[in-house]
Amino acid sequence: MSDKRILLIVGGGIAAYKCLDLVRRLRERCFAVRVVMTAGAQEFVTPLSFGAISGDRVFTDLFNLDDEREIGHIRLSRDCELIVVAPATADLMAKMAHGHADDLATAVLLATNKPVLIAPAMNPRMWLNPATKRNAAQLTADGIASIGPNSGEMAERGEAGPGRMAEPLEIAARIEQMLGAAAASPLSAKPDGSVALRDKSLAGRHVLVTAGPTHEPIDPVRYIANRSSGKQGFAIAAAAAKLGARVTLVSGPVGLADPPGVHVVRVEAAAEMLAQCEAALPADVGIFAAAVADWRVAEASEEKIKKGKGSAPTLSLVENPDILKTVARRGAKRPGLVVGFAAETENVLEHARSKRKSKGCDWIIANDVSPETGIMGGDRNTVHVITADGVESWPDMDKQAVAEKLVARIAEHVALGQADV
Ligand code: C5P
Numbered sequence: 001m002s003d004k005r006i007l008l009i010v011g012g013g014i015a016a017y018k019c020l021d022l023v024r025r026l027r028e029r030c031f032a033v034r035v036v037m038t039a040g041a042q043e044f045v046t047p048l049s050f051g052a053i054s055g056d057r058v059f060t061d062l063f064n065l066d067d068e069r070e071i072g073h074i075r076l077s078r079d080c081e082l083i084v085v086a087p088a089t090a091d092l093m094a095k096m097a098h099g100h101a102d103d104l105a106t107a108v109l110l111a112t113n114k115p116v117l118i119a120p121a122m123n124p125r126m127w128l129n130p131a132t133k134r135n136a137a138q139l140t141a142d143g144i145a146s147i148g149p150n151s152g153e154m155a156e157r158g159e160a161g162p163g164r165m166a167e168p169l170e171i172a173a174r175i176e177q178m179l180g181a182a183a184a185s186p187l188s189a190k191p192d193g194s195v196a197l198r199d200k201s202l203a204g205r206h207v208l209v210t211a212g213p214t215h216e217p218i219d220p221v222r223y224i225a226n227r228s229s230g231k232q233g234f235a236i237a238a239a240a241a242k243l244g245a246r247v248t249l250v251s252g253p254v255g256l257a258d259p260p261g262v263h264v265v266r267v268e269a270a271a272e273m274l275a276q277c278e279a280a281l282p283a284d285v286g287i288f289a290a291a292v293a294d295w296r297v298a299e300a301s302e303e304k305i306k307k308g309k310g311s312a313p314t315l316s317l318v319e320n321p322d323i324l325k326t327v328a329r330r331g332a333k334r335p336g337l338v339v340g341f342a343a344e345t346e347n348v349l350e351h352a353r354s355k356r357k358s359k360g361c362d363w364i365i366a367n368d369v370s371p372e373t374g375i376m377g378g379d380r381n382t383v384h385v386i387t388a389d390g391v392e393s394w395p396d397m398d399k400q401a402v403a404e405k406l407v408a409r410i411a412e413h414v415a416l417g418q419a420d421v
Contacts, residue, residue: 004030004032004082004179005032005033005081006026006031006082006083006175007035007036007082007084007114008026008035008036008083008084009035009085009108009109010037010038010045010086010087011038011040011086011087011089011091011092011105011121012039012040012041012043012089012091013044013087013122014044014121015087015121015164016044016045016087017045018086018165018168019050020045020053022084022168022171023035023054024053025169026175027053027055029172031175032056033054033056034056034057034059034079035050035051035054035056035058036058036059036076036104036108037059037060037105038092038104038105039060039103042060047060059076060104062103062104062107077108077112078111078113078114080114081114081179082115082117082175082179083112083114083115083116084117084119084171084175085109085118085119086118086119086165086171087120087121087122088121088146089121089122090120090122090132090135093135093136094131094132094135096118096135096144097138097139097142115145115178116144117145117146117171117174118139119146119147119149119165119166119171120148120149120163120165121148121164123154123156123159124154124159124160125161126163127161127163128161128162145174147166147170147171148166148170149164150164150166150170150392150393151163152390152391153390153391167392169412199243200243200244201243201244201411201412201415202243202244202245202407203243205245205285206246206247206282206283206284206285207245207246207247207283207284207285208280208285208286208335209236209247209248209289210249210250210251210277210287210289211228211230211234211289212228212229212233212254212256213226213227213292214268214269214273214320215253215268215293216269216270216295216296216297217297217300218300218301218305218315219302219303219305220304221304222305224293224297225253225293226291227291228254228290228291229254229256230256230290231256232289232381232403233249233251233287233289234251234254234256234259236406237249237259237262238259238260239400239404239407241259242407243407243408245285247261247262248262248283249262249264250265251264251265251267252273252291252292253268269293269296270293270296270320270321271296273290273292273323274326277327278326278327281330281333284335284336284337284414285335285339285414286324286327286335286338286339287406287410288324288339288340288341289365292323293320295317295318295319295320296317296318296320297315297318298317299316322359324338324340324359324361325359325360328359336414337362337414338361338362338363339361339364339365340356340361340363341366341367342355342364343367343369344368344369345368348366348367348368348384349366353386353391362387365406366383366384366385367381367382367383367384368382379398379399380396381396381397381398381399381402382395382396383402385406
């Protein structure tokens with residue numbers, strides 16, 4: 001057991017509900033968590049819920065005589081290795097920046113001699129307001145650490161921008177980093193916000209990954225193809241293998257070496273890719289990163305088509321099978337978690353959301369592949385993760401970091417038994 005104790009101060013924002021998950025994550029990592037709630041926080045989540053999850057009393061009142069006699073705000077502020085404020089609302093940040101102490105949370109924060117980490121969460125306009133910017137800068141100058149906010153959709157319909165509280169896993173990783181306790185955890189944060197993998201949490205699981213383009217033959221020497229390099233799919237397969245999974249990577253033609261510990265099945269055309277995916281089932285997780293050609297030539301010529309016959313040949317195209325959709329509808333053989341990709345050049349989120357439904361997959365990883373992004377064939381990627389719960393936008397990262405963060409997220413999901421395997 002870690003003997004590290006964390007005092008979590010929950011502020012009054014909608015993100016307060018995510019802190020129940022944060023407490024759970026911290027307890028999984030063997031931290032003892034004691035919770036203080038502001039009056040605002042109690043409008044969103046009850047102290048009873050935090051009490052049940054933290055396994056400790058929850059503190060809410062500065063002027064509660066029993067609490068003050070037994071523990072007291074000074075002891076609360078000292079009986080821990082780290083204080084975490086999440087969500088840190090604009091109001092709470094303003095109070096901290098100006099040294100207010102008119103409730104238990106702020107009194108504890110003013111009295112403490114321990115390091116403090118805040119996870120701001122608020123409406124984007126509040127975050128971008130010069131007053132909040134001043135307060136955030138003041139808190140940084142006072143030596144207070146901060147994580148987030150992330151960009152993404154807000155609880156308010158149609159609003160998006162910076163203001164979403166960092167995810168519980170990101171906060172947990174940062175806490176571990178601050179307390180030097182990373183070795184206790186399977187996951188830890190890298191400075192760019194990506195996650196390092198270091199355990200075998202996918203041991204005993206079978207992960208199927210597709211990657212690369214497909215080549216659809218026109219004749220024995222010509223084919224229809226696309227610009228996919230296969231780098232993202234190969235990085236995902238490698239990351240899953242590092243976490244101990246048995247990985248089958250079904251790849252179209254690419255110039256990449258087999259990742260260590262991965263069973264690679266090389267194919268050419270979509271029909272072959274589908275057959276090899278079907279043959280690889282059952283799988284616990286299916287990740288479909290291949291850029292499968294949408295069409296193939298109805299009847300590829302068995303001989304090289306000759307020029308100089310007067311007119312150019314007409315190619316008649318037919319639609320290829322949708323591998324993701326087919327596997328996602330495989331009934332009993334469907335992987336517990338099916339992840340698709342959506343490469344779009346416009347209205348990225350909107351198209352990706354509807355694709356998640358139409359393909360029948362659980363998550364969609366969306367990215368903008370307009371030529372100016374340089375993503376297709378390049379080494380970096382900026383993705384949005386779309387699940388039934390909403391959208392999470394990740395910062396620009398190299399493809400390996402995206403793969404590791406995605407696989408870490410999948411491992412967490414599987415560990416929680418959410419992948420129905
Ligand atoms: O329809 P679109 O190509 O945009 O869908 C992208 C997702 O569907 C990717 O996950 C891709 O691997 C998968 N896909 C597939 N088979 C197809 C077309 C797309 O598995 N024929």
